[in-house]
Amino acid sequence: MTVLLRFMLLVVLSLSAACGKKGPLIPPDGFAPPPVSALQVVQQGENFRISWLAPEQNYRGPSGTDLAGFRLYRREIKAPGDECPTCGADDLLIRTVDLEYLQDAVRIGNLFVVVDGDVKPGKSYQYLVTAFEKNGAENRDSGRVKRKKVAPPPAPVVRTAEAPGGLMLEWATVQFGTGTLSGYNVYRLRPGERYAFRPITPAPGKEPRYEDLRMEPDTAYRYQVRTVALVDGETVESDPSPQVEGKFVLP
Numbered sequence: 001m002t003v004l005l006r007f008m009l010l011v012v013l014s015l016s017a018a019c020g021k022k023g024p025l026i027p028p029d030g031f032a033p034p035p036v037s038a039l040q041v042v043q044q045g046e047n048f049r050i051s052w053l054a055p056e057q058n059y060r061g062p063s064g065t066d067l068a069g070f071r072l073y074r075r076e077i078k079a080p081g082d083e084c085p086t087c088g089a090d091d092l093l094i095r096t097v098d099l100e101y102l103q104d105a106v107r108i109g110n111l112f113v114v115v116d117g118d119v120k121p122g123k124s125y126q127y128l129v130t131a132f133e134k135n136g137a138e139n140r141d142s143g144r145v146k147r148k149k150v151a152p153p154p155a156p157v158v159r160t161a162e163a164p165g166g167l168m169l170e171w172a173t174v175q176f177g178t179g180t181l182s183g184y185n186v187y188r189l190r191p192g193e194r195y196a197f198r199p200i201t202p203a204p205g206k207e208p209r210y211e212d213l214r215m216e217p218d219t220a221y222r223y224q225v226r227t228v229a230l231v232d233g234e235t236v237e238s239d240p241s242p243q244v245e246g247k248f249v250l251p
Contacts, residue, residue, distance in 0.1 A: 035139050036070065036129050041147040044226065045155075045239035048116040048147060051197070052129050068134040070097040072114060075144075077124040083146065091128060094118070106195045113197060124148040150231040151178050155238040156208070158225050160246045166213040167246040169223055173208045174238075179231030186210045187240065189222040196224070204228040215248035 034055035042049050050072060073091035077083060084090070095114055097105045106113040119125060127145050132138040156171035169186065183204025187196035201210065215221060224240035 034131065035143075036131055039127065039129055039143060039145050041125075041127050041145045043147065043149060043152065043234065043236040045152050045237070046117065046119075046149075048119055048125075048127075048149070049113060050116060050127055050129070051111060051113045054110050054112060055131055066134075067099065068132055069099045070112065071095070071130045071132060071138065072097070072116075073128040073130070074116065075126045075128075077126060077146070083126065106197075108195070108197055111197065113195070119149045121149050121151060148232070148234055150234045150236055152236050153179060153181070153227040153229040153231075153238045155241045156184065156225050156227055158223065158241045158244050160223075160244050163211050163213075166211055166215055166248055167221075169210045169212070169225065169244070169246075171208050171225060171241070174227045176227075176229070179229040179236075182228040182230055182235065184208065184210075185226045185228055185237060186212075187224045187226070188212065189224075191220060199226075212246070215246070217248055217250045220245055220247045 036052040036054060038051070038053040040051050052070070054070075055067060071093055072095040074094050075084075075090045075092065094116060095105075097103075097112060097114065104114070116127075125147055127147070128143070130138050153176045154174050156174050158169055158171045161168040161170060171184075174181065183206045184201070185199035185204055186201045187198075188200045189196050200212070200214075210225075212221075212223075222243045222245050224243055226240055227238035229236055229238075
């Protein structure tokens with residue numbers, strides 16, 4: 001092949017690559033930001049809670065810049081067997097999380113949490129989270145998580161009572177027609193906290209009560225309880241109960 005023909009071929013290939021819809025800048029694997037990990041989607045009430053772990057905090061890209069943020073994509077599964085791990089063209093960008101301006105995203109150390117309320121009952125979705133740099137370089141290798149929206153159980157109504165060395169939470173057993181009751185998750189917030197990601201119960205409790213014996217003296221805690229049920233093969237939590245407050249006071 002002559003030098004002229006090689007030059008013309010390179011020009012044609014360059015023009016071909018420039019055609020079509022513009023997408024995110026995805027550099028070669030060796031230069032892309034590391035993918036996020038522990039991507040999880042759970043249903044709480046009518047909303048989906050999406051959480052993930054950021055790449056290691058000391059990551060610096062090829063340009064020397066730190067990680068800039070994340071993009072959350074959602075794809076609706078429109079028919080059985082429609083799951084597609086490589087259908088990037090169908091992904092809808094629903095949230096951009098900027099590390100310098102989190103807005104409604106919650107950050108707990110290296111954990112990031114956002115809520116998606118634009119999901120329909122009976123519909124299934126796939127979620128994908130990518131990391132990106134300030135120059136736009138983006139990694140799509142985080143994997144997909146599937147979730148179906150089901151009818152959530154009702155939330156309990158909680159009251160507090162004194163207990164030796166702690167506080168007792170009590171509520172009436174929740175009754176509902178769809179699904180099977182799994183138990184109740186208890187969430188506790190310390191002063192200054194605005195979000196409780198993990199329940200203080202190691203597993204959903206079967207009894208409509210919980211005794212908290214791990215309270216610091218003279219510290220006001222806030223509590224919420226969520227009903228947990230198995231509905232159409234999906235484990236789902238209710239909306240949170242109205243908050244109640246409690247404090248352990250030394251005698």
